[in-house]
Amino acid sequence: MTASDRSSSLTRLARLGFSRLAEADGLLTELSDATGVGRDMLCEHSPTAADPDAALIALERIVRRDPRALAPLGSDDDAWRALWALLGASTGFADFYVRHPEEIADIVVRGRYLPTGDELRETLLEAVDDEDGFAADGGEASWIALRVRYRRMLARIAAYDLLEPSAVDALPAVAAALADAAAAALEASLSVARTRVTRGGAGAGLFPREEVAATRLAVIGMGKTGARELNYVSDVDVIFVADADPEATVDPGESRVVDIATRLAVQLMRGISEVEVEPPLWEVDANLRPEGKQGALVRTLDSHLSYYERWAKSWEFQALLKARPIAGSRELGDAYVAAVQPKVWTSAARENFVDSVQRMRERVTEHIPAADVPYQIKLGPGGIRDIEFTVQLLQLVHGLTDEDIRQRGTLDALDALVAQGYIGRAEASAFSDHYRVLRVLEHRVQLRGLRRTHLMPAKPEDRRILARATGLASSGDAVWELWERTKRDVREIHVRLFYRPLLAAVASLPEEERVISPEQAHDRLAAIGFTDPAGALRHIGALTSGISRKVVIQRHLMPVMIRWFADGVDPDYGLLAFRRLSERLGDTPWFLRMLRDSSGAAESLTRVLSGSRYIGELMEWIPESAAWLDDEEQLVPRTGVALQQEARAIQTRHQTVDDAMRAVRALRRRELLRTAIAGMVGVATIEDVARSLTTITEVTIQAALRAVRREVVPPEDAELDFSVIAMGRFGGSELGFGSDADVLYVYRANGVDPERAGRLATRIVQELRRHSEDHRVPLDLDADLRPEGRSGPMVRSLDSYTEYYHRWSLSWEAQALLRARGAAGSVKLIRDFMALADEVRYPAAADPQGLREIKRIKARVENERLPQGVDPRRHLKLGPGSLSDVEWLVQMLQLQHAHRIPEMRTTSTMAALRAAEAAGIVAPSDAERLSSAWRLASRLRSANTLLSGQTSDVLPTDRVRLDGIGRLLEYPPRSATQVEEAYMGATRRARRVFEKLFYG
Known part of the structure; x- marks a missing residue:
């Protein structure tokens, strides 16, 4: 063969689909010589092979085993095409024909x-x-x-x-x-x-x-x-x-x-x-038999029925949906299927049926090795299982009353669901197409080695072969893009189809076309977690009845949103809150556009509404806040500077204190809502939330003080200084939702008649407390940490504080000052007050008697201040190992060591604890236990308020509420026990550290 002929031959092989041209050229020559079949005949039908090179290698192996193996094919084009197709798609069939070359003859005789x-x-x-x-x-x-x-x-x-x-x-x-x-x-x-x-x-x-x-x-x-x-x-x-x-x-x-x-x-x-x-x-x-691997391999029909009647789990009835006699006694097989079918089609009425099916799907996904998830055709998100589980659940839910959808096959079931009106034709058609595509991909990767696999190939060359084998794409990259696109679509349709039957029954269809009764829709809602299905039906009807643009969009979204509401902590409240929000916003264009175009925002909206009454009630008053969910940047808590600028602008726009404070309260509510949503959707950490709540409270008090002072203090008394000192968790910048704002009030006359200055300061406090009140989101300015406690005057001059702290203050008052920090008012007065506080709270040498008194008071607080009838272990603030234990211990260490360790001079509990650890005062393991308990108790306290909209310091015993709190803390559903055990364990460990360091 001349060089020109060889080049022409290689070019032809390339056009036929070969990639290893020189090797293919040599193998064809060998095969032709061994079989007497011309090169052109041998490779004429190679384009039918997904991998012509592999097919040619297989032909060479077969002929080596039996030189006459290809003789039966003769010039039969159909037989050659079939052989090339088999060998090019499957090394498994290549191995089979190498073992049994005589079987090639069957390719000739069978026809297509x-x-x-x-x-x-x-x-x-x-x-x-x-x-x-x-x-x-x-x-x-x-x-x-x-x-x-x-x-x-x-x-x-x-x-x-x-x-x-x-x-x-x-x-x-x-x-x-x-x-x-x-x-x-x-x-x-x-x-x-x-x-x-x-x-x-x-x-x-x-x-x-x-x-x-x-x-x-x-x-x-x-x-x-x-x-x-x-x-x-x-x-x-x-x-x-x-x-x-x-x-x-x-x-x-x-x-x-x-x-x-x-x-x-x-x-x-x-x-x-x-x-x-x-x-x-x-x-x-x-292993799908009764009791699985542990059960008897074979049972009688009566034994099977007895098991299904008494012990079977929901997933076993789902598995039986496809049961069919396939071998052995047909009469006995038919009797078995006939006996179990009624149990299959009533299984959806079992308690928590839908929940159990969802958990089973989650477990399947969780058990996929992480490295396989992007390649899983069958089990992964957007894979075959998503389609099958969706179709089966729809069948089981509605098959109770509709025999026409009792089909075994997935595609047959989809057709029946469409025919009976449970799902729309467009969605079912897309689902059907995706299912076929996924199954073809799965078939071709299994054919490759005739082995069980459900993974898309990772190598580019293998993807190229898969593309040729399926005929679904022109290249390896294109088949991968098809796979990714199909996964995304399947996942979206999976969610939407799950609840479409409910929408069809309640909203979309005219009365005469409804395929299920309101009673069935009622049962469906109850099955997926709504405790007031009748109320939910009314809300859905109100949201989806009519012909307006808003109704059309909400009718389209409702199946998905019902799914998200049902996944939430309180589906009933979430749906009610959404209805109220929707009614408040009416046909607002941006709201409709957000619902239609931003599925992430719609999902987040359902999550926050079903997870928090605190948020739901505020959103009803601030409906425009829904727009934040479409832009994560708008959920980031605003800085103190930005809020101060807005608050000062309020003061310039409003002449009266009532008008100004009305605007300030609106600002506060808005920012509390922003922070709550940010915390729930993961934009803000627990530290971010605490800082934001502290900043909001500071800005509110500062704005209120400016407005009140302008009205209370006449120009001739303008020299009067007045300040608000933050105390407690407010002073530590550690506020949670529902926390009081502990404060002290201080003034300095600065040439104003002392008696008049006292009266003006008292009036400022009165007006400040009155105008800061908010019936919707209470702001309690608590001054109980002032000298002499509730028995002492509400406000004192700086001189009075100085004399009191130097002559009469008790140990607990020095302890309280550890978290004192200026919050509002005269900067110079704050600086002077903090200098006084430093003298008291950071003594050169701690008073042993004072420390003993602190320990005594702590013991008394534990015995006397806990609410009657409350399990101390469940009290998030005063219980053993909770907030109080950690804070009192850290404060005692500050009294003892902060004078010589500047890093411990901080109002932050956690910062002081870290400083004590760095100084070697607290062992790292002890610091970790204290920190973990304090953080968890803080998070639980805020979550408790967010969930119910009411402040409570007690970890609830109600499992539903406890599970809801856990969900806010990102525990999986049904984690009430896990939350409880986590808290009890953390506080138990912290209590041991506390007792060792505080009392020891």
Whole structure:
């Protein structure tokens, strides 16, 4: 061959799809020489191969084994096309033909058609020489013959599939044929099993032939096998049922029958799955039987029914939805299916049925190895399981009253759901198309090695081959893009379809076209978590009735939003709050646009409304806040500078204190709402929330003080200084939702008549407290930490504070000053007050008597201040190991050490604890335990307020409320016990540290 001829030959090979051109050229020459078939004939049909290079290598291996193996093909174009298609798509079939080159002849004689179920059954029974249910030979040779014949039939199915113009259109028929082939293989294996267990058979026979013949064993196909939608290589799920043949002349007795049937089942499974010279076909999986792996392999029909009646779980009825007799006694199999079907179609009425199905889907996803998730065609988000679970749940929920949707197959069920009006044609069509695409991808990756896999290929070359094998894309990159796009669409439709039937019943359809009654919709809502289904129905009706643009958009969104509400803590309140918000906003264009175009914002809206009455009530007053959910930047808590500028602008716009404070209260509510939402959706951390709440409170007090002072203090007394000192958690910048604002009030006359200055200061305090009141979100300015407590004057001059602290102050008052910080008013007065506070709270040497008094007071607080009847362990503020313990311990350490350790001179509990740890005063492990308990108690306290809209310091005992608090803290659903145990454990550990360091 000249260089020019060789170049031309290589060019032609490239056009035919080969990539390893030189190797292909050499192999073609070798094959032509070995077989006498011309090069052109050999490779004419190579374009039908997904991987022509692999197919050519396979041909060369086959010919090496048997030089005459290709002779039967002759010039039969159809046969050559089929062989190239099989070998180019499947190294598994290549290995099969290398082992059995004689099987290539079957490609020539069969023609292009799918074998029927009867043909498959007859062919495989013929392979084991079956006669009246018994194989001629019970030895391993029969198993080998069965497996070879099965793969012959599998090749027929695969060749049909690969050569069809559209693999997607061919999928239902191909999957059905694969299920029929599996059923036929089980029937043939059962025939061999009967011979093996018969006394005198080739195997370890134990029973007389007449007893074996009198034992009926029904093999029930489950899952994809039962639905006739099987894969090329998949576990075949089965259940075994046995009884005695009533027409037999011998009655072995029930126990004997179960014994014989069990041995038949074991041998049947071995014939399919045990390692032999010819590889196993697939795994026969009987783990869907009652009690799973722990249960008996075979039961009688009565035993099955007794189990399903008394002990079966919801998922077992979901599995039985696809049950179908596939081998053995058809009469017994039909009786089994007829007996269990009523239980299947009433299972949705079981308590927490939908919840259990959702949990099962979550568990499937959670068990996928993290590295496999992006490649999982079957189990991952947006994969085949999402479609199957959605369809099955819709069937089970509505199949209770509608027999027309009781279909085994996924595609058949989708068609029935459309025909009966439970889902729209557009969504069902898209779902159906995606399901076929995903199944074709799954089929082709399994064909590649004839092995069980559900993973998209990771290598670019393998993706290129997959694209050619499926015909779905032009390149490896394109098939990956198709996969990603399909996943996204499936995930979206999965959510939307789940609740579409409810929308169709309650909102979309005219009365005469409704396919389910209001009572059924009522039950559906109850099943998914609404405690007041009737009320929910009214809200849905109000939101989706009419023809306005808003109604049209909400009608479209409602199925999804119902799903999100149902996933929330309080679905009923969430739906009510959404209705109120929607009514307040009316036809506001941005709200409609956000609901329609931003699914993330709509989902976040349902989450915050169903998770927090605190937020829901504020949003009703500030409906425009819904827009923040469409822009994460708008949820970031605003800085103190920005809020101060707005508050000062308020003062310039409003002349009276009432008007100014009305605007300030609106500012405060708005920013509290912003912070609450930010905390719930994860934009703000617990530290961010505490700082934001502190800033909001400071700005509110500062604005109120400016407004009040302008009205109370006349110009001639303008020299009067007045300040507000933050104390407690306010002073520590550690406020939570519902926290009081602990404060001290101080003034300095600065030349104003002292008595008049006192009266003006008292008036400022009175007006400040009055105008800061907010009936919707209370702001309690609590001055109980002032000198002499509630017995002392509400406001003092700086001189009075100085004299008191130097002459009469008690240890607890020095302790209280540890968190004193200027919050509002005269900066110079604040600086002078803080200098006084430093003298008192950071003594050069701690007074031992004062420390003993602090310990005594702490013990008394624990005994006397806890509310009557409250379990101390559940009190988030005063309970053992909770906020009070950590704060008192840190404050005592500050009194002892802050004078010599400047880093401990801070109003922040956590900052002081970190400084004590850095100084070696507190061991790192002890500091961690204290910090963990303090942070958790703080978060629980705020979550308690957010959930209920009411302030409470007690961890609730009600499991629903406790679970709701857990959800706000990002625990998974149904985590009430986990939340409780986490808190009890954290405070128990913190209490041990507290007792060691505080009292020890």
